[in-house]
Amino acid sequence: MTNQTLAAGKNKVTFKSFGVELAGDLYLPEGFDPTQSYKAIVGASPFPQVKDQIPATYGPEMAARGYIYLGFDYLGMGDSPALPGEFKQARYMFRLIENTWDAVSYLGTLPFVDEIYGLGVCQGGSIIASAAVTDHRIKKIAMVSGMMAADGFQWTDRDMANMQIAAANASMQKTYETGEPDYVAPFGLTDEHSRQEFIDLGGNPMVGETYDYYGRDGVKGPVAVPTYTNMHIGDQGMQSLFSLAEAYADKIVQPSLTIYSSSAFTAICSTQFVEKLTNEHKELAFDEFSHVDFYYKPEAVTASTDAVAEFFAN
Template sequence: MTVKKVTFKSFGVDLLGNLYLPENFDESKRYKAIVGASPFPQVKEQVLATYGPEMAKRGFVFLGFDYLGMGDSPSLPGEFKQSRYMFRLLENTWDAVSYLGTLPYVEEILGLGICQGGSIISSAAVTDHRIKKIATVSGMMAADAFQWTDKNIVNQMIATANASTQKIYETGEPDFTAPFGLNDEQSKEEYVALSPFPEAGDSYDYYGRDGVKGPKTVANFTNLHIGDQAMQSLFSLCEHYADKIVQPTLVIYGTNASTAICSTAFIDKLTNDPTVLGLPEFGHVDFYYKPEAVKVSADAVAEFFNQ
C-alpha cells in the first residue's frame, strides 16, 4: 500500500488529503475509488487512517481528507479553525468527488461514511449521482438530535450555540468549547464521572487525553470546537431525504449501541432496498479502531462495493 499526499480545491482553498493506493498500484489500470467521510470531530489521521489502509488492502483507491477548517486544511479568510459546518461538509465532499473524477485511473466513485460521516455521505449522495454506491458504519444519519434525545437538552445546546454565535460576531474572536464535555486534559475518571453519555468510557478510550487517537497521539486533533457547532450539526438532509437516495446503500451498525436509532431511523425511510448488517457484539466506537470490528465492516463494505 502507498499513501500519497494530495490537495484539491474547495471554497477556493486547498483541502489536504491522503490518497491510499492498493499494493502493486498501476496508473494504467482502472480502480474503484472511495471518498471517505469522517466522524465528528475527527481529522484524517483518525478513522479515515484506519479504513484507508483496510480498503486499499482490498483493492480500492481511498481518499481521506480534512474538511475546511479541520486538521491540516485551512479555514476561510476571516474565519476560524474547528468550524465544522454541515452544508460546507457536503460541498467539500462534492469537490472531493470531482477531484477523484479527474484521476485517470478511477473508473467508479463510491462513498463510505463513519458516524457523522454517514450523514455527510448520505446527504451528499442525494443529489450527487457520481457516487455510485454508499456505505455507512456506526452512522449518525439521524443527525437531528430532536429525533433521539430530550428536546430540552437540545434546546439548551441551541441556546448555548446562539450565545456563542453572538459572541464571535461581536468580538471577532473564536469561542472554543468542548461539544461533548470532553476536553484535551481530562483523565478518563474525570470525564466518565461528569458525562451523561452511556458510552462515555468508550469515547474516552478513543478521543481522550490518553486515548488511542486522542490529542496526544494525533498532533492536529483537538476535542475543542467553535461554540456555534450545535446550530450547524443539527442540520442534515439524509434523514429527511432518505427516500430520495437512489444509490445502492449498505448500513452497518451495532444493534446495542446507544446510537443505533440513528441508523435504524434512516433505514426505515430508505426506499432503495438497502443492505443492512446489524451486529449486537459491537458498540458505536468499536468500529473506529478495534481490529475485529473493523475487519467485519471493511470486509462487508468491500463485498458490497464489488457486487
C-alpha cells in the same frame, strides 16, 4: 488532473474546495498501476475528526482490499485551512457536503479511477448519505455507525436540544462581536481530562469508549494525533442539529449498505434511516460491537471493511 507521482500506500494530496486547498491522503492498493482502472472511495469521518483518525484506519484497510480511498481534512480542520477571516475547528454540515462533492470531483480527475463510492463513519454516514442525494457520480454508499436519522437521537429531549441551541447562539454572537473564536468542548471532554475525570462528569453511556478513543490518553486523542483537538467552535449546535440525510432518505437512488451496532444507543440513527429508504439496500447489524468499536477495534474494523468491500464489488 494531477502531475503528482503516486505510488502504492499513502500519498499526500490536495484538492480545491471553497477556493482553498484541502489536505488529503490518497491510499492506493498494493501493486498500483496508473494505467489500470480502480474503484475509488471518498471517505467521510465522524465529528470532529481529522484525516489521521478514521481515514487513517479505513484507508489502508480498503486499499488492502483493492480500492483507492481518499481521506481528507474538511475546511478548517486538521491540515486544511479555514477561509480568510474565519477560524479553525469550525465544521459545518452544509460545507462538509460541499467539501465531499469537491472530493468526488477530484477523484474524477484521476485517469485510473473508474467508479466512485462513498463510505462514512458516524457523522460521516450522514455526510455521505446527504451528499449522495444529488451527486449521482457517487455510485454506491456505505455507512458505519452512522448518524443518518439523528433527529430521534438529538431531539428526544427537546429542552436539552434548545439549551444546546441557546449556547450555540450565544457563542456565535460572542465570536461576531469580539472577532475571536469561542472554543468549547462539545461533548464535555477537553484535551486535559483524565479518563476518571471525564467519567465523573456523567453523561451518556458512551463516556468510557468516547474517552478511550478521543481522550488525552486515547488511541486517537490529541496526544496521539497532534492535529486533533476536542475543542471546537461553539456555534456547532446550530449546524449539527440539522439532519438532512433522513429527510431525503427516500430520494436516495444509489444502492446502500448500513452497518451498525444493534446494542449501541445510537442504533436508532441507522434503523430509522433504513425504514425510510426506497432504494436497493442492505442492512448489517452486529450485537458484539459498540458504536466506537467500529472506529478502531481490529475485529470490528475487519467486519465492516470486509462487508463494505464485498458490497462495493457486487
